[in-house]
Amino acid sequence: MEKNRLEAFSDGVLAIIITIMVLEMKVPHGDDWATLRQLLPVFLSYVLSFLYVGIYWNNHHHMLHAVKHVSGGVLWANLHLLFWLSLFPFVTGWMGENHFSATPTALYGVVLLMAALSYWILAHTLVAGEGRDSLLAKALGKDLKGNMSVLIYAVAIALAFVNQWLAQACYLAVALMWLVPDRRIEKVLAERQKNQA
Amino acid sequence: MEKNRLEAFSDGVLAIIITIMVLEMKVPHGDDWATLRQLLPVFLSYVLSFLYVGIYWNNHHHMLHAVKHVSGGVLWANLHLLFWLSLFPFVTGWMGENHFSATPTALYGVVLLMAALSYWILAHTLVAGEGRDSLLAKALGKDLKGNMSVLIYAVAIALAFVNQWLAQACYLAVALMWLVPDRRIEKVLAERQKNQA
Amino acid sequence: MEKNRLEAFSDGVLAIIITIMVLEMKVPHGDDWATLRQLLPVFLSYVLSFLYVGIYWNNHHHMLHAVKHVSGGVLWANLHLLFWLSLFPFVTGWMGENHFSATPTALYGVVLLMAALSYWILAHTLVAGEGRDSLLAKALGKDLKGNMSVLIYAVAIALAFVNQWLAQACYLAVALMWLVPDRRIEKVLAERQKNQA
Amino acid sequence: MEKNRLEAFSDGVLAIIITIMVLEMKVPHGDDWATLRQLLPVFLSYVLSFLYVGIYWNNHHHMLHAVKHVSGGVLWANLHLLFWLSLFPFVTGWMGENHFSATPTALYGVVLLMAALSYWILAHTLVAGEGRDSLLAKALGKDLKGNMSVLIYAVAIALAFVNQWLAQACYLAVALMWLVPDRRIEKVLAERQKNQA
Numbered sequence: 001m002e003k004n005r006l007e008a009f010s011d012g013v014l015a016i017i018i019t020i021m022v023l024e025m026k027v028p029h030g031d032d033w034a035t036l037r038q039l040l041p042v043f044l045s046y047v048l049s050f051l052y053v054g055i056y057w058n059n060h061h062h063m064l065h066a067v068k069h070v071s072g073g074v075l076w077a078n079l080h081l082l083f084w085l086s087l088f089p090f091v092t093g094w095m096g097e098n099h100f101s102a103t104p105t106a107l108y109g110v111v112l113l114m115a116a117l118s119y120w121i122l123a124h125t126l127v128a129g130e131g132r133d134s135l136l137a138k139a140l141g142k143d144l145k146g147n148m149s150v151l152i153y154a155v156a157i158a159l160a161f162v163n164q165w166l167a168q169a170c171y172l173a174v175a176l177m178w179l180v181p182d183r184r185i186e187k188v189l190a191e192r193q194k195n196q197a
Numbered sequence: 198m199e200k201n202r203l204e205a206f207s208d209g210v211l212a213i214i215i216t217i218m219v220l221e222m223k224v225p226h227g228d229d230w231a232t233l234r235q236l237l238p239v240f241l242s243y244v245l246s247f248l249y250v251g252i253y254w255n256n257h258h259h260m261l262h263a264v265k266h267v268s269g270g271v272l273w274a275n276l277h278l279l280f281w282l283s284l285f286p287f288v289t290g291w292m293g294e295n296h297f298s299a300t301p302t303a304l305y306g307v308v309l310l311m312a313a314l315s316y317w318i319l320a321h322t323l324v325a326g327e328g329r330d331s332l333l334a335k336a337l338g339k340d341l342k343g344n345m346s347v348l349i350y351a352v353a354i355a356l357a358f359v360n361q362w363l364a365q366a367c368y369l370a371v372a373l374m375w376l377v378p379d380r381r382i383e384k385v386l387a388e389r390q391k392n393q394a
Numbered sequence: 395m396e397k398n399r400l401e402a403f404s405d406g407v408l409a410i411i412i413t414i415m416v417l418e419m420k421v422p423h424g425d426d427w428a429t430l431r432q433l434l435p436v437f438l439s440y441v442l443s444f445l446y447v448g449i450y451w452n453n454h455h456h457m458l459h460a461v462k463h464v465s466g467g468v469l470w471a472n473l474h475l476l477f478w479l480s481l482f483p484f485v486t487g488w489m490g491e492n493h494f495s496a497t498p499t500a501l502y503g504v505v506l507l508m509a510a511l512s513y514w515i516l517a518h519t520l521v522a523g524e525g526r527d528s529l530l531a532k533a534l535g536k537d538l539k540g541n542m543s544v545l546i547y548a549v550a551i552a553l554a555f556v557n558q559w560l561a562q563a564c565y566l567a568v569a570l571m572w573l574v575p576d577r578r579i580e581k582v583l584a585e586r587q588k589n590q591a
Numbered sequence: 592m593e594k595n596r597l598e599a600f601s602d603g604v605l606a607i608i609i610t611i612m613v614l615e616m617k618v619p620h621g622d623d624w625a626t627l628r629q630l631l632p633v634f635l636s637y638v639l640s641f642l643y644v645g646i647y648w649n650n651h652h653h654m655l656h657a658v659k660h661v662s663g664g665v666l667w668a669n670l671h672l673l674f675w676l677s678l679f680p681f682v683t684g685w686m687g688e689n690h691f692s693a694t695p696t697a698l699y700g701v702v703l704l705m706a707a708l709s710y711w712i713l714a715h716t717l718v719a720g721e722g723r724d725s726l727l728a729k730a731l732g733k734d735l736k737g738n739m740s741v742l743i744y745a746v747a748i749a750l751a752f753v754n755q756w757l758a759q760a761c762y763l764a765v766a767l768m769w770l771v772p773d774r775r776i777e778k779v780l781a782e783r784q785k786n787q788a
Binding site for chain 4: 002005008009012013015016017020023024072075076079082083086087089090093094097098101102103104107
């Protein structure tokens with residue numbers, strides 16, 4: 001039951017984050033396509049962030065599915081992740097309004113990086129509770145994708161000051177890499193069910 | 198349990214969308230009926246969108262009720278639907294503030310069209326997982342209503358530039374057509390229960 | 395399960411309504427008590443509306459607790475109630491910003507009246523589904539409190555144009571009358587448990 | 592089941608409060624670090640309030656975990672707590688925008704104090720329902736931490752007018768004191784399980 005309420009609260013926060021981001025796309029004065037076209041950068045930054053929050057929800061969903069116990073430490077590691085994700089509406093709006101200029105692009109990367117690190121902390125707090133031989137530990141494995149993401153974010157933050165479009169390409173590449181849901185956990189779950197049968 | 202969390206997240210997002218739309222109806226300066234009357238177009242566009250989000254929640258609710266398994270593909274098809282629905286507050290506000298002028302009316306239709314297409318994708322992803330002989334496949338059947346809606350939205354988008362009130366009449370007609378909840382699924386569910394008895 | 399999702403969606407919408415109302419209390423410029431005092435009417439209207447949404451959540455909670463089946467008609471009757479409740483942030487903000495002047499006070503009463511009527515419709519749709527001898531039908535009984543509320547709201551709307559403070563007194567009186575949770579349902583539930591034992 | 596819906600509603604409200612607070616951090620004009628630095632006080636006040644709402648969620652979660660029955664009085668005591676917590680976005684925004692000046696710092700303390708008192712009322716309403724020998728009564732014990740918090744808030748409110756940074760230090764100290772989740776309840780729960788085994 002403990003786990004259910006953690007999931008419910010996280011779902012609530014993620015649902016709100018993903019939805020209030022759209023409020024940064026302010027209803028413009030003027031009713032023609034030209035007016036609308038000026039909102040294109042804000043819209044594109046919204047799409048990117050929607051993808052990212054969707055990815056986090058998806059992976060969070062899969063990871064907790066494989067978890068049995070939730071300790072006090074997990075509650076705080078989870079809140080820590082939600083804190084960084086809660087900054088998405090702000091950095092998304094700032095990046096969109098400034099047409100992906102250098103500093104907002106770099107700050108967006110910083111929030112992505114911190115969210116990835118806090119996800120890593122949450123995963124390891126969960127593994128510590130479940131044990132090294134647990135389903136979750138096996139499912140997470142070496143976490144190549146997670147480590148690569150952190151590396152790419154760090155490179156992208158530096159790149160933002162050289163050419164911000166290279167940084168944006170990095171953010172998009174990582175998002176596409178994660179768009180495929182985390183098969184590792186599904187695979188291990190399926191194997192276990194086969195072994196039990 | 199997987200399904201429960203998908204439903205909970207979707208409920209959260211839909212609940213937020215339906216509620217923050219009202220924030221586009223800004224509290225006006227002035228305290229008389231004349232001031233209030235100026236808000237009438239914004240209010241009417243809110244009512245129309247409330248109807249639509251209500252319809253989506255209702256049908257989503259019914260469709261998932263008939264589903265047993267939820268795959269990774271379903272999670273993304275569902276997020277794709279939520280993305281288009283999340284644009285409702287923006288297009289509703291834009292249409293209301295511009296008193297249903299041509300371009301905002303057309304854009305509203307585009308979002309309705311994309312939401313309908315993404316609902317279609319979600320339905321077919323679910324059927325692919327459940328099997329062609331499943332309860333859901335039978336319940337959805339030929340989906341005449343869904344196909345007609347898409348057609349009417351497409352016509353309405355074009356009509357918006359001829360006379361926007363014709364387009365609005367189309368949107369309202371489709372909403373009223375859907376107001377009746379999807380009896381197909383209730384019928385098939387009822388039949389199955391009879392057969393089992 | 396159907397009922398659970400209806401409750402979850404309603405809880406979500408009510409939780410958002412009760413929370414976004416506070417956004418109408420805009421952070422003021424200036425940092426002294428005088429600045430804050432200007433916000434007093436907005437704060438008081440927030441307190442009144444918080445009470446009302448709390449009462450609706452409480453009674454909704456109790457009513458659905460006694461319900462077994464949820465039909466398509468119930469889903470729409472429930473959405474209809476949520477529609478009127480979703481107008482609370484707007485009318486609360488309008489009334490607060492205009493220091494409880496006549497027209498906003500009357501409009502507030504109109505929304506209260508419509509919410510009460512839609513609650514009545516929901517209750518009767520539920521009773522129609524449960525049967526006249528059902529637990530719910532007995533628990534609702536003659537619904538004296540509900541009928542009185544509707545009457546007082548109607549009187550208050552007219553009074554608003556004579557003296558708005560009389561109208562406000564009516565709104566407050568009804569809220570205090572409902573603050574006591576609906577014991578009728580608790581009583582009938584308790585009796586049934588006694589009979590079963 | 593009653594308890595579940597109380598938890599779900601509270602989770603919803605807390606999730607919204609914690610997320611809309613970030614909306615007070617308005618996207619600034621200008622895209623450089625200097626612009627961003629001006630937002631630092633707003634950001635810091637957001638971090639402090641995020642911590643506090645997280646603590647309340649955590650403790651609320653633990654307290655209700657040990658509860659079996661939920662009465663009408665509990666529903667209102669819970670709403671009373673949510674009311675004070677719903678003022679967090681306002682006082683956080685006011686404090687941040689005024690760079691932690693005296694009056695907003697004091698008002699922040701008043702809301703902290705009222706939230707702590709309403710939590711105390713909720714805890715005692717729950718204990719009254721569960722009985723003095725209940726798991727919850729033992730788990731809460733003498734509630735030293737809770738009493739100390741109330742005392743420190745009261746001192747901090749007065750200190751705000753001497754030196755607001757002393758008040759802020761108090762708020763931070765109490766937050767850090769609570770960051771450790773309430774082990775009392777976990778301990779008593781663990782003991783009971785041991786005794787049952």
